[in-house]
Structures are given as structure tokens and as C-alpha cells.
Amino acid sequence: MGERRFDGKVALVTGGNSGIGLAVAQGLVDEGARVVIVGRNAETVARSAADLGAAARGVVADTSRLADLDRVIVATREFGGGRLDVLFANAGVGTFGPLAATTEAMWDTTFDINVKGVYFTVQKSVELMQAGGAIVLNASVAAGKGNPGSSVYGASKAAVRSFGRTIAAELVGRGIRVNVVSPGPIETPIFDRTKAPPQQVAEIKAAMLARNPMKRFGTTDEVTAAVLFLASDAASFITGVDLLVDGGVGSF
Numbered sequence: 492m493g494e495r496r497f498d499g500k501v502a503l504v505t506g507g508n509s510g511i512g513l514a515v516a517q518g519l520v521d522e523g524a525r526v527v528i529v530g531r532n533a534e535t536v537a538r539s540a541a542d543l544g545a546a547a548r549g550v551v552a553d554t555s556r557l558a559d560l561d562r563v564i565v566a567t568r569e570f571g572g573g574r575l576d577v578l579f580a581n582a583g584v585g586t587f588g589p590l591a592a593t594t595e596a597m598w599d600t601t602f603d604i605n606v607k608g609v610y611f612t613v614q615k616s617v618e619l620m621q622a623g624g625a626i627v628l629n630a631s632v633a634a635g636k637g638n639p640g641s642s643v644y645g646a647s648k649a650a651v652r653s654f655g656r657t658i659a660a661e662l663v664g665r666g667i668r669v670n671v672v673s674p675g676p677i678e679t680p681i682f683d684r685t686k687a688p689p690q691q692v693a694e695i696k697a698a699m700l701a702r703n704p705m706k707r708f709g710t711t712d713e714v715t716a717a718v719l720f721l722a723s724d725a726a727s728f729i730t731g732v733d734l735l736v737d738g739g740v741g742s743f
């Protein structure tokens with residue numbers, strides 16, 4: 492049996508029905524937490540919650556809608572007996588394509604989900620948190636890079652990195668830590684879900700691979716290890732940081 496850093500704790504993971512969010516939800520359950528997962532797809536939310544077992548509850552909601560977020564908080568309060576210790580604000584979408592191909596709809600969807608949704612997820616979750624709470628926001632190494640094809644996505648993640656710092660400063664007096672994790676390319680369904688033509692997506696993925704110092708994509712387990720560390724008491728003196736989990740691509 493491994494570590495159990497989250498025994499008795501309650502966690503909320505948005506986008507917990509796929510990819511990085513699902514891996515983090517699994518990691519939290521494995522280490523003793525009770526976890527609420529959120530996603531829009533009712534089928535995958537139900538399946539993922541069932542796979543995670545009795546310690547998990549699925550809520551179908553769109554994090555870019557504030558009324559949906561209110562429902563998430565009500566469900567979390569009920570499931571967690573009024574407490575919330577860990578928030579992983581992870582729900583996000585990838586929007587890839589060059590400047591000329593960007594539409595207003597792509598811009599609005601990306602910023603509604605990746606920026607507004609994450610921001611208000613934090614605002615509303617904090618109501619349930621006590622001293623000792625930990626928030627981790629999922630940004631991306633793309634926030635600080637000039638990757639062709641990632642202008643809208645990168646800008647949305649730069650916003651997350653920015654308000655992560657400010658909210659950390661606002662909440663430090665309440666004993667709540669706020670940190671950001673910035674993954675590099677990670678093998679998840681996100682790329683196949685983007686609306687860009689498959690050929691363009693394949694080219695973007697190939698370029699990411701070529702640029703990465705480790706010459707590979709990371710795994711969801713590698714991101715989970717970082718998120719669980721930041722969410723755990725082992726990181727008790729860490730707030731306001733941006734932890735790159737990226738094979739080095741953001742640093743050199």
C-alpha cells in the first residue's frame with residue numbers, strides 16, 4: 492500500500508471524466524480522498540465515477556456557466572459533508588490553428604471555459620474551504636511560449652497563470668494555498684477533440700514532440716504526481732508557484 496496523503500479529505504476535480512483530471516481523481520481516491528468529478532458528458536461522467544468507486548461522485552455540469560457551478564458546489568457540499576480540502580480546476584479545451592484561421596466562436600469558447608470557467612470555479616469553491624485547503628489550477632507550458640498554432644490557447648492559459656498568483660496572494664491570509672501546474676505535451680484525448688483538421692493536429696503534435704528536450708509526450712501519471720504534491724501537506728510552504736511538468740520545454 493502506498494502513501495495516503497488525503498485520508499478523510501474531500502476534493503473537487505473539474506474535467507475529472509477524462510485525461511489528466513481523471514488520473515488526478517484516481518490518484519486522490521487511491522490516497523484516501525472522497526472526490527467529486529465534473530464534466531459535460533453525462534455518459535463519461537457516470538462511467539468514470541463508477542470506475543472510481545464509492546469514494547467518487549459525478550456531477551454533469553458546464554464549468555463556463557455560473558449556474559452550473561452553483562449546482563456543483565451544492566453537490567460537493569452534500570457529498571463532502573460541508574468540507575472541501577482540495578480543488579483541481581482542470582477543465583479546459585484545446586484550440587489550435589494559425590491566426591488567420593481563428594474564429595470568434597473559437598475565441599469565445601476557449602476563454603469561456605479555460606479562463607472564466609476556471610476563475611469562477613475557484614471563486615465558488617473557496618466558499619467551502621477552510622484553512623489548510625489547497626487549490627491547483629491547470630494551465631499549460633503554452634502560456635509562456637510562442638508556439639505557432641497556439642495563440643488563443645496559450646493566451647487563455649497565461650490568464651490562468653496570472654490570476655493564480657493574485658488569488659494565491661488574496662487567500663494566503665486564510666491559510667489556503669493556490670498553485671498552478673503547467674504541463675507540456677501530455678498524451679490525452681485533448682488533441683483529437685480539437686476542431687482543427689486532423690492533418691493540422693498531427694503537424695502540431697509532431698512539432699511538439701520535435702521541440703521537447705525529452706523527445707516524448709508526458710503521461711497523465713507524471714502530471715498527477717505533481718498535482719498531488721502541490722495539493723498535499725508536503726507542499727505546506729508553497730503557494731503562488733507555477734510548476735512546469737513539461738520535459739524541460741518551458742525552460743530551455
Ligand SMILES: NC(=O)c1ccc[n+]([C@@H]2O[C@H](COP(=O)([O-])OP(=O)(O)OC[C@H]3O[C@@H](n4cnc5c(N)ncnc54)[C@H](OP(=O)(O)O)[C@@H]3O)[C@@H](O)[C@H]2O)c1
Binds near residue numbers: 529554584
Ligand atoms: N494534454 C496536454 O498536452 C495538456 C498540456 C497542458 C495543459 N493541459 C490542460 O489539461 C487540462 C485537461 O486536459 P486533458 O489533456 O486531460 O484533455 P481531455 O482529456 O480532453 O480533458 C478535458 C476535460 O475537461 C472537461 N471539460 C472541458 N470543457 C468543460 C466544461 N465547459 N465544463 C466541464 N468540463 C469541461 C472535459 O469533459 P467534458 O468534455 O465531458 O466536458 C474533460 O474531462 C486542460 O485544461 C488542458 O488545457 C493539457
